[in-house]
Amino acid sequence: MFTAFSISEIIFSISKILIHYELLQLSFEPYKASMVGSICGWIIFFVVINYSIKAVKLFMK
Secondary structure, eight states: OHHHHHHHHHHHHHHHHHHHHHHHHTTOOHHHHHHHHHHHHHHHHHHHHHHHHHHTTOSOO
């Protein structure tokens, strides 16, 4: 479980920074770029954490 969260957190941080940077390069206002980057980062985080937990079969019946 620790590994799944660690990997997801790293992916969250990198994706948030890259999305924020790209939006700033496209001349978005900084606060809008930050909000969109955070929301997209959280969506990516939740998707990755769900797949990671399913991959390690953390919750089995």
